[in-house]
Amino acid sequence: MIKKVQLPLQTLNLVVGFMVWVIISALLPFIIEDISIPADKLAILTAIPVVLGSVLRIPLGYYANLFGARLVFLISFILLLFPVYYISEASSFTDLVIGGLFLGIGGAVFSVGVTSLPKYYAKEKHGLVNGIYGAGNIGTAITTFAAPVIATQIGWSMTVKLYLILLLFFAALNIFFGDRKEVKVKTPLMEQIKGVYKNEKLWFFSLFYFITFGSFVAFTVYLPNFLVDYFQLDKVDAGMRTAGFIAVATFLRPVGGWLADKFQPLFLLMGVFVTYTVAAIILAFSPSIGLYTVGCMAIAVSAGIGNGVIFKLVPFYFNKQAGTVNGIVSMVGGLGGFFPPLLLASIYSITGQYSIGFMLLSQVALASLVLVVWLYYMDRLSLSAEVFKSTGQGILVTDSHGKIKAVNPAFTQLTEYKEADVLNQNPNILSSGRHNEEFYQKMWAQIKEQGEWQGEIWNRRKSGEEYLQWLNISAVKDDTGEDVRYVGTFTDITEEHKKRKHE
Structure with a gap:
């Protein structure tokens, strides 16, 4: 019974972690009405939670193997109580930076489930299982959509305090329903890292996830303010549009995992990066809100399917070191969400437009397409070599x-x-x-x-x-x-x- 509830429980854990992770960016239009924040510091504030949320993914993936998901989720939710309360009482930019940094724990829990859940399922289902779990990033959409609506009624400070109740409730759920008997893997962390860091596939998958998940996070934290400033939309409308972007990317993640179980994953990634390249070029030309929506939705589709495919590939190629590799790949992906907002803000301050930033995304996507094609043919050569040697x-x-x-x-x-x-x-x-x-x-x-x-x-x-x-x-x-x-x-x-x- 306990084993059967791990997929829904851990997926809901991820929903809560991601809900907490984006509190500041979702409520920033309300927060700046009470706290004076320089315009050039807004991008930094939205990116800050991404830093710890990325870096902590390596140790949390490792600890999930060492101690089990139940304990890691439980401790993470208890630790999150402190920054959430601190932000609810914030009165300065510095308070928000400090609290936002530790909100990163909410984003870091991602590597816990992708390490733990494959232990409960056959290898042929890992793509779908990790895809379903990854759909937990719908938590960012829930906060992005719901938090501004609630804040209009009770204020942003009380809205943040509601998350304390949510965290306590899920800490209790993990105490009672977490799997105490999960299979543990006790290989030392540095030994695991030494075993994988020379494998070029680790860095290819990290780059691919840097783009797919990084663009997902970047658009999530940047769209609310961007839509208000650039297209003069009201705050609730901007929040709903951003939530739509998140929902599309999130619901397509398990679809990407399922497709990767059925078809050649590298072919799917080729399609993902072709779409990225075209969509980013559309956005680079600063189109009307209609074309901008089309470009964003294409990015959402590519991000969702790409995220699902990549976490089918990780356990396939790195079965014994899945915890560490999941942590490294997801860390790089998280950092992919940190740099684009800062880069876009810098480009905008220099040129007055975002075109160069989106064009850069298209070029990186095109380079990734070339790498995926190369990886596919290298795989075929490797297979031929194995047959040659083993016959x-x-x-x-x-x-x-x-x-x-x-x-x-x-x-x-x-x-x-x-x-x-x-x-x-x-x-x-x-x-x-x-x-x-x-x-x-x-x-x-x-x-x-x-x-x-x-x-x-x-x-x-x-x-x-x-x-x-x-x-x-x-x-x-x-x-x-x-x-x-x-x-x-x-x-x-x-x-x-x-x-x-x-x-």
């Missing part, structure tokens, strides 16, 4: 002049020749001397005419022992039809030959 048949590859360029481990096992012994040598070093020149001439004539030869042939091991092979030689041609290499595959059939002779 039980001996394989040797020569160039068009007959010089050996590659052999597999089975070749060494069957012939006793190591790769260094035969590289750039002619395959005749394996010859037993039993076959005359005419035999080889007919063999190569058939290969030239038909592209293939197969049959029995006697060869000699390095030790001098003769053995009978079943050999298949195939010609590999280029686009013009010229032979560029030859691939020989063979098996030892000496014992079968002996049996045939005795029968």
